[in-house]
Amino acid sequence: MSRRLLLDAFKLDITINRLCYQLLESHDGFNDAAIVGLQPRGVFVARRIHERLSTILKRDDILLGELDVTFYRDDFRRREIITPNATRMDFTVENRKVVLVDDVLYTGRTIRAGMDALLDFGRPASVELLTLVDRRYSRQVPIKPDYVGLTVDTITADKVKVYWKETEGEDGIWLIAATANESNADTAV
Amino acid sequence: MSSLSSKHLLGIKDLHKEDLELIFKTADNFKDVINRPIKKVPSLRDITIANLFFENSTRTRLSFELAERRLSADVINFAASSSSVSKGETLIDTVQNILAMKVDIIVMRHPNPGSALFLSKHVDASIVNAGDGAHEHPTQALLDAYSMREKFGTVDGLKVAIVGDILHSRVALSNIYCLQKLGAEVMVCGPETLLPKYIRSLGVKVETDLKKALHWCDVANMLRIQLERQDIRYFPSLREYVMRYGLTLEMLESLNKKITIMHPGPINRGVEITSEVADSDQSIILDQVENGVATRMAVLYLLAGRVE
Numbered sequence: 001m002s003r004r005l006l007l008d009a010f011k012l013d014i015t016i017n018r019l020c021y022q023l024l025e026s027h028d029g030f031n032d033a034a035i036v037g038l039q040p041r042g043v044f045v046a047r048r049i050h051e052r053l054s055t056i057l058k059r060d061d062i063l064l065g066e067l068d069v070t071f072y073r074d075d076f077r078r079r080e081i082i083t084p085n086a087t088r089m090d091f092t093v094e095n096r097k098v099v100l101v102d103d104v105l106y107t108g109r110t111i112r113a114g115m116d117a118l119l120d121f122g123r124p125a126s127v128e129l130l131t132l133v134d135r136r137y138s139r140q141v142p143i144k145p146d147y148v149g150l151t152v153d154t155i156t157a158d159k160v161k162v163y164w165k166e167t168e169g170e171d172g173i174w175l176i177a178a179t180a181n182e183s184n185a186d187t188a189v
Numbered sequence: 190m191s192s193l194s195s196k197h198l199l200g201i202k203d204l205h206k207e208d209l210e211l212i213f214k215t216a217d218n219f220k221d222v223i224n225r226p227i228k229k230v231p232s233l234r235d236i237t238i239a240n241l242f243f244e245n246s247t248r249t250r251l252s253f254e255l256a257e258r259r260l261s262a263d264v265i266n267f268a269a270s271s272s273s274v275s276k277g278e279t280l281i282d283t284v285q286n287i288l289a290m291k292v293d294i295i296v297m298r299h300p301n302p303g304s305a306l307f308l309s310k311h312v313d314a315s316i317v318n319a320g321d322g323a324h325e326h327p328t329q330a331l332l333d334a335y336s337m338r339e340k341f342g343t344v345d346g347l348k349v350a351i352v353g354d355i356l357h358s359r360v361a362l363s364n365i366y367c368l369q370k371l372g373a374e375v376m377v378c379g380p381e382t383l384l385p386k387y388i389r390s391l392g393v394k395v396e397t398d399l400k401k402a403l404h405w406c407d408v409a410n411m412l413r414i415q416l417e418r419q420d421i422r423y424f425p426s427l428r429e430y431v432m433r434y435g436l437t438l439e440m441l442e443s444l445n446k447k448i449t450i451m452h453p454g455p456i457n458r459g460v461e462i463t464s465e466v467a468d469s470d471q472s473i474i475l476d477q478v479e480n481g482v483a484t485r486m487a488v489l490y491l492l493a494g495r496v497e
Binding site: 070073084085089119122 | 490495
């Protein structure tokens, strides 16, 4: 197993900044929009985006939700039971422009479950997807992100991990390859 | 990531503390789900559950059925009174026939103690005991403990008095096991004739004076007198029982603290508890009912995760 840093704390901060301005570009003031982070790891991205947007817009009323998709997954009984996390949605999504946020987009199945879960809180005007890392060419369902922090090409045995100051002590995006050879031969950032 | 230590829920006695905590943590999520505009999740859409009730029930049957439907399971209901049981079919035959229709989980209430265990040894499905005679009623104990956990933050260290017909109560036995595993102190209170002879061997305090029990406890769980299970008379008259063991508002107000009142239902208003007490702000009886759906969803979800 080998680890390679894909994005350090400084560059990750710039990326978050860029994503916020891209959101502002298409959401014009963010008045009827809401950010919804997917549990467990997407909520950290969502909180950062929310914090930065609030600073940029000098507002404290931007909606932020945290959505757990455990009960909507398509692999229940096909793998070990996953202990669910808390869902915090203090608003309905009826007629809002929702930005779903996750850390790493891989097969797309979590996002599919996320859209199902989201619809239980109303009918949004639109749903977009923001993902910090897009692992290309690995989708199992037709899902495409609207905002991407970093695109990486990986093989199945690889893992991409996003670390945060709050939980791991330092911000950064890491590629964890099954073996050193594999990661050198088959992956390119 | 975690799952229950058993593929059945036969009684609290067989469960570990970790199982109870897993059920409560999962129930927290389902409590959230049933308070949403759309109170349903698709988790159990490929699971079929049969509710077999060989004994009358309102709350438990409705609560299970609602829990099953809110998990998107397919549900079939069976009441013994309108079935072939009255034509002489055995329990195993009845259940095998139901299982031949591809049922994954069986929720059963039966008047005979041990019937759920018996069934689990003879059929190939997950069994949930919804009450077996005067033995256990595990989901009631789970929702009771969950309601205490919700009210007090933890069950550990709580003093809980279970008052009434302990002898015929499956709720009492399951509650004793459950509360003790979670670190609570348990007292049973009732007339000597309605206390099982060896109840002390379970490590509970025993009291025959209701006032003393109320002074001691943080929570009083009031039980109904199970006349349908009483083959002889255990006390001289209902009036005398009410005078000695009926909980009134005056009695509650005479305490120097606010205790919490629980009741598994059905309530006999004016017998074990007066209407004023049942409807007072110290009573969490309706919270118990709401929590019943959430905890049953958690149990079914966790058991379904083990269905092959």
